[in-house]
Amino acid sequence: MNAEVTTIKTAAETALAQTFALVRETLPGSDTVAAQRDAAFDVFAKEGLPHRRVEEWKYTDLRALMRDAKPLANPPDAAAKARAKTAGAMLGDVEARRMVFVDGAFVAELSDLANLDEGLTFRSLADALTDNDPALGAHLGKLAPGSDVAVALNTALMGDGAVIRVAAGSTIERPLHLLFVASEKPAATFVRSLVVAEQGSRAMLIESHEGPPGTDYQVNAAFELFVGDQAHVDHVKIIGEGADALHVSTLAAAIGARARFNSFTFTAGGAVVRNQLFLKFDGEGTVAGIRGATLIKGRQHADTTLIANHIARDCQSREVFKAVLDDEAHAVFQGRIIVRPHAQKTDAKMMTQALLLSDRAEAYNKPELEIFADDVQCGHGATSGALDDDLKFYLMARGIPAAEAEALLIQAFLGEAIEGIEHAGLREALMESVAAWLKARG
Amino acid sequence: MALLEVKNLHVEIDGKEILKGLDLTVSAGEVHAIMGPNGSGKSTLAYVLAGKADYVPTAGEVLFNGKNIFDMAPDERAAAGLFLAFQYPLEIPGVATMTFLRTALNAQRKKRGEAELSTPEFIKKVRDTAGKLSIDQDMLRRAVNVGFSGGEKKRNEILQMALLEPRLAVLDETDSGLDIDALKIVAEGVNRLRGPGRSFVVITHYQRLLNYIVPDVVHVLSHGRIVKTGGKQLALELEARGYAEYQEEVLA
Numbered sequence: 001m002n003a004e005v006t007t008i009k010t011a012a013e014t015a016l017a018q019t020f021a022l023v024r025e026t027l028p029g030s031d032t033v034a035a036q037r038d039a040a041f042d043v044f045a046k047e048g049l050p051h052r053r054v055e056e057w058k059y060t061d062l063r064a065l066m067r068d069a070k071p072l073a074n075p076p077d078a079a080a081k082a083r084a085k086t087a088g089a090m091l092g093d094v095e096a097r098r099m100v101f102v103d104g105a106f107v108a109e110l111s112d113l114a115n116l117d118e119g120l121t122f123r124s125l126a127d128a129l130t131d132n133d134p135a136l137g138a139h140l141g142k143l144a145p146g147s148d149v150a151v152a153l154n155t156a157l158m159g160d161g162a163v164i165r166v167a168a169g170s171t172i173e174r175p176l177h178l179l180f181v182a183s184e185k186p187a188a189t190f191v192r193s194l195v196v197a198e199q200g201s202r203a204m205l206i207e208s209h210e211g212p213p214g215t216d217y218q219v220n221a222a223f224e225l226f227v228g229d230q231a232h233v234d235h236v237k238i239i240g241e242g243a244d245a246l247h248v249s250t251l252a253a254a255i256g257a258r259a260r261f262n263s264f265t266f267t268a269g270g271a272v273v274r275n276q277l278f279l280k281f282d283g284e285g286t287v288a289g290i291r292g293a294t295l296i297k298g299r300q301h302a303d304t305t306l307i308a309n310h311i312a313r314d315c316q317s318r319e320v321f322k323a324v325l326d327d328e329a330h331a332v333f334q335g336r337i338i339v340r341p342h343a344q345k346t347d348a349k350m351m352t353q354a355l356l357l358s359d360r361a362e363a364y365n366k367p368e369l370e371i372f373a374d375d376v377q378c379g380h381g382a383t384s385g386a387l388d389d390d391l392k393f394y395l396m397a398r399g400i401p402a403a404e405a406e407a408l409l410i411q412a413f414l415g416e417a418i419e420g421i422e423h424a425g426l427r428e429a430l431m432e433s434v435a436a437w438l439k440a441r442g
Numbered sequence: 443m444a445l446l447e448v449k450n451l452h453v454e455i456d457g458k459e460i461l462k463g464l465d466l467t468v469s470a471g472e473v474h475a476i477m478g479p480n481g482s483g484k485s486t487l488a489y490v491l492a493g494k495a496d497y498v499p500t501a502g503e504v505l506f507n508g509k510n511i512f513d514m515a516p517d518e519r520a521a522a523g524l525f526l527a528f529q530y531p532l533e534i535p536g537v538a539t540m541t542f543l544r545t546a547l548n549a550q551r552k553k554r555g556e557a558e559l560s561t562p563e564f565i566k567k568v569r570d571t572a573g574k575l576s577i578d579q580d581m582l583r584r585a586v587n588v589g590f591s592g593g594e595k596k597r598n599e600i601l602q603m604a605l606l607e608p609r610l611a612v613l614d615e616t617d618s619g620l621d622i623d624a625l626k627i628v629a630e631g632v633n634r635l636r637g638p639g640r641s642f643v644v645i646t647h648y649q650r651l652l653n654y655i656v657p658d659v660v661h662v663l664s665h666g667r668i669v670k671t672g673g674k675q676l677a678l679e680l681e682a683r684g685y686a687e688y689q690e691e692v693l694a
Contacts, residue, residue: 394531400517401515409534416535
């Protein structure tokens, strides 16, 4: 029997279809890109928004959480650009080369394009699509999994983003900061970035997302990252969206041989956040640290979904994700380590921990291992619980007041993940953000 | 006026009465030893003085410097000058020892209306004190008690005591798990702090520690009450004869 289920189109699904029909002809890109967009949109048209009966989205029912789909953001006006000048405070004093995107569009006059380091090439995706940059053909859409509906929507509607190349053997001293700022309009942005760090290169990429509270804007950001053999790349994502925003973002990375790769996601903002990491270890002998810290309160919902796919042998990966939840916040961590048959001697360990500060907060931790090789060292652990009363008492017995004792313990808990960031200034900036969050908690 | 007055103190844990009418008076500058068999309520006394939750006083009172301590949160008691050296000091991963010491010291000073110590003042104070306790600088850089040996943890407790300069220090089986060298270091640390303004309650199972920290008064605690009080020679008698007679006294 063939029980064909007709999906009832929600308001958001209908609006997305209308948006695509409306802008399809005007979106930038060659015929090849247009075909990519059509194919991606078909994935969405067939599947609809992911919902709780789709295993990967079980705990983040996007169909239910996304009540409507906002219209595509217009290019930013002068006022929106002016507001963006004060953005990026979460990075503190970190000295970085800033590339600014307002409402999903690259704003050259706010960006630091002067004296680019030798070996660094930067373009906006809109420009690259418009003049059919050959770099796109080789890389765009090659990493992002086409079956994922969030990525499919991004591919269908991507408007702008960063296209970065770090030439073989070159070292980019200053971190490159892609700053995505939403203005006050309840609009949707689909940004797509593509980074190719060639063999033996060294770069640090910071991707931050922020916007005002009180506006239910929507962000769908995708980041494709190629890490060449012996390259050393750090990727840091800061999700500091406004309190009412919906944020779905994806990092899809392929990491070459004997490379070093670190990824860190700091999630503090947004009403609904889905952070996806799809990592492929393609070359042998690579060392990777994949970490994250989430701090949420109120009715925030933050989902981290990670797939670390070990294809080549002799790689080491460490995954550490920590979440602190207050009030009625919900945190989700789904982490899967896959070890393919040829990935012998893989050393992969994943730990996920949730700290619940309220009886009404909920944490869903789902670590998984799929191992097809027989000579590996893999492990995972998951914990969730409240603050340790005995530790709190020990601190209080030394004269530290209750709130300060809790703050110390929470900072220590998150610190274990944040310490994995190699950049000292950024580590400090994030610990400052944690301290500010704790102070606001009172 | 006595520094610490415990009057007819009854304490329950999970509905079970552990202290059953304990009386104890400690004057300024005195060192009192409390000895007793396992399960007699020694650690319960230590915890209830420090203010651990789940240790519920059901009758009696405890006055510290004339104030009812049950009106005070644990941090307020500490700032008022009460210190507990834990029998099992806790490990706090991720909190550097220096941060911990500094936060504690400044929190107490703030509560007492004193100025916070400057960083150089603080570091000098810690280094000087740590040196006297044979605590090396590397330990101070590590997370609180993480990876410390049993002896190092106990010395760290004494370091905290020396920095916080309490008016009353309760030492809960500080000798347990210490070899003789560590015991001497700890005892010297305590003796250096002895003085007319500071009192100690030394809780121990064995007389050995009292060879090094010589008490003014020795109490025997059994079944939740002080059943005998004497001078320092009482500790030697206990060492020779054991606790059996005191346990029987209560049962009889």
